[in-house]
Amino acid sequence: MSVKIHxxxxxxxxxxxxxxxxxxxxxxxxxxxxxxxxxxxxxHVVLQGPTTIGxxxxxxxxSSLGEAPQDKKFRDELTTLEIGDNxxxxxxxxxxxxxxxxxxxxxxxxxxxxxxxxxxxxxxTIANNTILxxxxxxxxxxxxxxxxxxxxxxxxxxxxxxxxxxxTAVGSVVFKDIPPYVTAAGYDAKPHGINSEGLKRRGFSPxxxxxxxxxxxxxxxxxxxxxxxKIELANMHKDCTEIIxxxxxxNVSTRGIVR
Numbered sequence: 001m002s003v004k005i006h007x008x009x010x011x012x013x014x015x016x017x018x019x020x021x022x023x024x025x026x027x028x029x030x031x032x033x034x035x036x037x038x039x040x041x042x043x044h045v046v047l048q049g050p051t052t053i054g055x056x057x058x059x060x061x062x063s064s065l066g067e068a069p070q071d072k073k074f075r076d077e078l079t080t081l082e083i084g085d086n087x088x089x090x091x092x093x094x095x096x097x098x099x100x101x102x103x104x105x106x107x108x109x110x111x112x113x114x115x116x117x118x119x120x121x122x123x124x125t126i127a128n129n130t131i132l133x134x135x136x137x138x139x140x141x142x143x144x145x146x147x148x149x150x151x152x153x154x155x156x157x158x159x160x161x162x163x164x165x166x167x168t169a170v171g172s173v174v175f176k177d178i179p180p181y182v183t184a185a186g187y188d189a190k191p192h193g194i195n196s197e198g199l200k201r202r203g204f205s206p207x208x209x210x211x212x213x214x215x216x217x218x219x220x221x222x223x224x225x226x227x228x229x230k231i232e233l234a235n236m237h238k239d240c241t242e243i244i245x246x247x248x249x250x251n252v253s254t255r256g257i258v259r
Contacts, residue, residue: 006043015049024061033066036085050078051097054085054110062092069096069122071140077104079122084110091116098123102141115152127164145180145249147202149195163249165202167195177253179219180246181212189258191220204242211240219246220259226250 003017006025011017014031021035024043029035032049038056041047045059051066059065066081068074079098082105083089093114098105102123108114109128119137120126127146136150139158144150148162151170156162161177168174169185169192178184181194194216199209218224218232230250237243250257 015047030066048097051081051083053083054087056085057083057087057089059089060091060093060116063089063094065089065093065095067094067096069099069140071099071101071122073101074099074122079104081106081108083108084128086110087112087114089114090118093118093120095120096122099140121158133170147198149198157255160255161249161253164245165195165198167198174258176255176259177249177257179249179253179257181216181242182258184258191216191258208240208242211236212242212246215243215246226257226259 003019004022005011006023008025009023009027011029012031015029016034018035018037020037022040024041026043027041027045030048033047034052036055039053041059042061044061046064048066077100079100081095081097087108096106099122106120106122106124108126111129112126113131115132115134117135118132121138121140123140124138124142126144129147130144131149133150133152135152136154138156141159142156143161145162145164147165149167151168151172153170154168154172157175160174163178163180165181166178167183172185172189173187174189183192183195185192194212196209215233215236219229233243233247237247
């Protein structure tokens, strides 16, 4: 079976497409782009390399993936974009390659739902099972952890980390790290409790959610400094993997957390 390429599409001879890949009308696929089985590329998509795209992704029309980073220091160094499996990438998304000032790679994991007009800048890492709603924008060097949900028009400052199971409200502007499980909203974003509904939908037990609420209160409601809160969490997390993940996040935070 040959690749299903529309006759108006342009595919560089140095691109590697699995035989089951579909390429729509007027799309352009450059050199050093690799696309694995089952991926569908709609019309008017531009893919530039070096970029690797995994299995069973849906890339909708007018997206630009793998273009050079929007970084004045960039001098055409060899950097990459890596996209995993089973991602939905909607219309007009822009994902840039990495820079040598960081990891040299922008990385998208698996099973992510990325809506229209989302921008993912250089050296970002998106984990798995995230949702990035319409017009969310990530500056360079941002890390988004598993199951995070960014509301529409959420803006993330460079070098920020967004923890697992976080949810942000529409129009949030994030200048600091958001710890796991937190609901954040505003300009600049502030914590507004935990994402309890999301945790229930993902099968967290009532006891686990209760423990996460206790940890949230230690972090935000007891009037403790961050260092004092870390000590209290360390005393709480001996038998609770959810609080261990929260403590680990706080220990690697470099920008401080939303408070």
